[in-house]
Every structure is written in structure tokens, then in C-alpha cells.
Amino acid sequence: MLSNIPATEPEVIPADIIDTFYAPVAFDRFSSLVSAYEATKKKILEVHAMYTQENVSGVMHYFFNGNSKDKYGHSASLRHTNSFTEIFQLQGALFELEATYWDKALRETDLMDYMPQERRNQWNEILNAWRDHNYVKGQNPERDMPDFNIDNLRSTIISLQARRAEFLAERVDGIFKGLSRQHVTNVPEGFSKRMIMSGVFSEWGSTSHDREGYIHDLRMVIAKFMGRDDPCRSSTGRLLQTARAASGEWIEADAGAFRVKAFKVGTAHLDVHPEMAYRLNSILAYLHPAAIPESFRKRPKRAPTGSFKNRPLFDRPFSNAVGALLAQIEPFKVSAP
Numbered sequence: 001m002l003s004n005i006p007a008t009e010p011e012v013i014p015a016d017i018i019d020t021f022y023a024p025v026a027f028d029r030f031s032s033l034v035s036a037y038e039a040t041k042k043k044i045l046e047v048h049a050m051y052t053q054e055n056v057s058g059v060m061h062y063f064f065n066g067n068s069k070d071k072y073g074h075s076a077s078l079r080h081t082n083s084f085t086e087i088f089q090l091q092g093a094l095f096e097l098e099a100t101y102w103d104k105a106l107r108e109t110d111l112m113d114y115m116p117q118e119r120r121n122q123w124n125e126i127l128n129a130w131r132d133h134n135y136v137k138g139q140n141p142e143r144d145m146p147d148f149n150i151d152n153l154r155s156t157i158i159s160l161q162a163r164r165a166e167f168l169a170e171r172v173d174g175i176f177k178g179l180s181r182q183h184v185t186n187v188p189e190g191f192s193k194r195m196i197m198s199g200v201f202s203e204w205g206s207t208s209h210d211r212e213g214y215i216h217d218l219r220m221v222i223a224k225f226m227g228r229d230d231p232c233r234s235s236t237g238r239l240l241q242t243a244r245a246a247s248g249e250w251i252e253a254d255a256g257a258f259r260v261k262a263f264k265v266g267t268a269h270l271d272v273h274p275e276m277a278y279r280l281n282s283i284l285a286y287l288h289p290a291a292i293p294e295s296f297r298k299r300p301k302r303a304p305t306g307s308f309k310n311r312p313l314f315d316r317p318f319s320n321a322v323g324a325l326l327a328q329i330e331p332f333k334v335s336a337p
Helices: 015-021 027-052 060-066 090-108 117-131 150-162 164-180 209-225 233-245 274-287 320-327
Strands: 195-197 250-253 258-262 268-272
Touching (some): 027 090, 027 150, 090 117, 150 164, 164 195, 164 209, 209 233, 209 258, 209 274, 233 258, 233 320, 268 274
Antiparallel strands (some): 195 268, 250 258, 258 268
């Protein structure tokens, strides 16, 4: 258990590993984003002010009722034709505006890409809490969106940047638990040990969406280590189906970074190449510094041989996009004369 492990100072994930995963943040871009937000907010206020004028609000229902159907006689996209006052409530429009621009700002960085799902869920809850009809701003400050301005934007992004190592470690830890079904404190070898996954395939041959997702997350991390583009999710599904078709045989993937062997009972074995395993273990050690011995966090020294564990990785693999295209090519069959 984790509680039985002596307290140890957290490991430091090397800067080159962090920089491999996260691109630099262009703070100048945020200034233009805030300017666009302010311009849009001004338009919303103008529309609201125009509507609240008595001489305008008194005729709005003619527009809604008169255009409730499209040119084909179908119901148009306008809703609440008899309750247009609700549509023009200012607070709802401003909340939607803030949520939209916070989402845009976070997408301007890649911080969310390697944030563990639980953390992403927390952000999504903050950006959407106001949609709850019982929501009252200020009643529960933890659920309130920060005001969208340059100061809050910079401080939020800087705060998230400072936690990059923590987020990455949590993401890799989640991958390990999902693949091995064990806590790292019970498996000191970490990613260096063969992982045996049950329930990867159903009795009808379909792939478990959950298990496929963990393997795909692993491939995403490996791609960053190798300087490759992100693999598409469908390619992971094809990989597992290929392994199932060749049941009992090892299928290597991602330039030899890992291999998988499927079995007819629905299980699969997965080996991670030592060159990848020690890097992944060094990230795991950030959260569990006493769980993984140093020997599993260092580059292995082995004489090159033909075996999977000792064979060097491809140093110039083609992109995942090219690999996905090649995987879709149908074999050419020559018809008999």
C-alpha cells in the first residue's frame, strides 16, 4: 500500500521531458484573444440595450412568430417564440461568452492535452456550472468561472504551467493503472514489466473501448517521446484487431516502441521497449518516488541483439499519419490467367 512507503522528496521530471510534451505558450496571443472578447461583449451589451428599449421589445414577437418556419415550411431553428424575453437575458449571454473564451484560451495551449481526465472534468465543470438552473454566482466560489481578463488569463495559464509535471505524471500513472490493473507501488518494475490485460476482446471479437483507450493513451505519450505526430484513435483499433487475427503472435507497433500479443480468450500481453519504459518510469517516480527503484528509471545498457528488449528503436520512423494510410491499403491480388 502507498501508506507503507516511507516519505521521500518528490522526483523531478527532467526539463527536456517536460519540454517534449508541452509547447511554449505564446502570451502575446492572449492579448488579441482578450481584445476579441471585449469586442464581442460590447456587441452583446448593445443588442441587449437595444432590446430593452420599449419601442423595440414591443415588436420583437413579430419577428419570432413571423419567422418560426423556414422556406420549406419546417420549424425553424428559433426557439421559445413566445418567451423571447428569456432569450435576451444579459447574464446568460455573458456567461456563455466567458465560457467560450476560456475554452478558446485553454485550447491555445496544449496544457489540456496531457492533463489527466479528472482534471479536465474539473475544468469542464467550472465552465458549465452556470448552466444549472440552481446556480447562483458567488454562492459556491469553487464553481465560479474567473472573469475573463488579461490578468486572470495570465495567472491561470502560469499556474497551470507550473503544474505541468504533476499533470503529466498523473496522466502516465492513469495509463499504467489502466493497462496493468495494479498500483505502481505493487509493481516496482513499472512499465518495464510485461502487462497482462483481460477483457481486451469480447467473445465476438470486438475490442473493448476502455482497454483500447488506455493503449491509445500510451501511444500518444510514446509519440511525443519519439518526436512523432499523434496517432489517430482508429489506428489503435486496427492494431488490436491485427493482433487478434494473428492470435498468439507478437505484433510490434510504433517503430518497435511496444508490442502486443492477443489471445482467443480475450486477453492481451503488452511489452514496452526498455528505451520507452525507463522514460515512463521516471515520470511515474514523480508521484511515487519510493515505489520504483532507480535501476528501472535509467537508460538500460544492453548489447544490441535481435530480441525485442535489446533491439534498438528505429531512429527515423515515418509519421503516424503515413502509417495510418498504409494500414488502410488493400493487398493487391493478381488474378489467375
